[in-house]
Amino acid sequence: MTTIGELGEFGLIARLTRGLPLGPDVALGPGDDAAVVAAPDGRVVATCDLLVEDRHFRRDWSPPYDIGRKAAAQNLADVAAMGARPTALLVGLAAPAATEAAWVQRLYDGLADECARAGASVVGGDVVAAEAITLAVTALGDLAGRPPLTRSGARPGDLVAVRGRLGLSSAGLELLRRGEDEPAELVRAHRRPSPPYEAGAEARAAGATALLDVSDGLVQDLGHVAEASGVRIEIDSTAVPVPEILGPGGLRHALTGGEDHAFAGTFPPGARPPAGWTVIGRVAEGAGVVVDGRPYGPGGWDHYRG
């Protein structure tokens, strides 16, 4: 097995970038001081996340391909959550010299395939030596001339709706923590979330007033909308789409589980949320998030509080 230390930095980069498919938004791909990516409307949406081994992923729980898929997905979902179309990804990889080159290649295969799902391309990055594996992913996107869908636009009277599946990833994580891997659908949802990237364009077309992707948990993330918009968000738990496979404890996962990268948005009172969206509540005067009239918590994920 060849290690990345044997390949060296430049050999590894050459190998990883050789097969990368570059979409029409890529004016200049990997290999220079920087990449050049189309930003058709004269603005670019940009976001970045760090993923640290044994905190955001475990090599004994996920194959490298799935780690790549998930790392790309969570950043591409952030771009879509602005109402934008993802265009490009930059990937920084810190890894020990003893890491197998084939493992890294599969990681990049996963990154590239998830990009393809979203219509984006891996355009560049960096590889460095480190004790632990850390991934730094930056995603770029295009707003097509429309205002970004921020967290601050929700108004009292708006409807709250979600798109995508909730709670599967966190239920899958609980299984893995118990050393189980069935039902496979839940474990797969944790390893390889499948954000419905089209949700961003759908929400924008339907006149959404605010939008985000659910990365830390529905209640916690809607709390960011409540805070940024200066409103209260009221959730009706009976309206929350709880995947049947979650069984009796499903509502807790759907309300507090992160990493499915479903989308949650607010829509003006008269608007009809698009097909595929489920209305789960409304926006009111006040502050915070209530479920069935009561504060719900604690839930969700704080990287330092765990």
Added chain:
Amino acid sequence: MTTIGELGEFGLIARLTRGLPLGPDVALGPGDDAAVVAAPDGRVVATCDLLVEDRHFRRDWSPPYDIGRKAAAQNLADVAAMGARPTALLVGLAAPAATEAAWVQRLYDGLADECARAGASVVGGDVVAAEAITLAVTALGDLAGRPPLTRSGARPGDLVAVRGRLGLSSAGLELLRRGEDEPAELVRAHRRPSPPYEAGAEARAAGATALLDVSDGLVQDLGHVAEASGVRIEIDSTAVPVPEILGPGGLRHALTGGEDHAFAGTFPPGARPPAGWTVIGRVAEGAGVVVDGRPYGPGGWDHYRG
């Protein structure tokens, strides 16, 4: 002393983003799923680097402010090396919960101040918990309607010229490794390089055919130009500007020392490189880099070969 674990992820982000100055290119700053940055000519230049504690910086050698300055500088220099104007920085920080909040604040002060030197703004990022401190920096930039200055445009007959100081950072690193901190100018150059960001615009205006920033060492980095352009680069060592403070061993540092983020470019035979640039050689038919007619090496830095 407050630690970042005591502040929590969201408390830390709130503190770090509160005072960030946002320039005119920032359409939407930190606090949402993603930032929105101007890309006036319909394209965006994008690059990212990872910096790992004890490999790219040492907390006992550099104060956090300088680590921030340097992390920003090396990415902003990559943008300038495309002939672009830096516009924005995204910063991912992985750090132990026990890290002092004041340390992180100074790091961000350094990032923001170096951005200001280059005309850019810190627009977003991520903070996560980890064993070691790792910084992931993404820089964006604008080409103002001009083609990017890549590494592949050098042609036989072109002049090779450099802008900025060479060798100081590597000489400073040698001092730190020996436990010395004088001459202070050298140690300071290692801790806080000062790339002449205007070099990108200068080179472009003078008709440069290729450009890069010297991050791994002059000979090694010009090797990338030779390879990408399919040419040989001939350096005349007597023409290389060796800072006087480097003394007798200075040429070695100037030829192989990285991290000063000087700029090296090639210019058409008839062109006069702009003021501040020093001609150090020429481009010929062939391959590789020669110094005074002989191959020079090994030198420069490979993250896996060290």
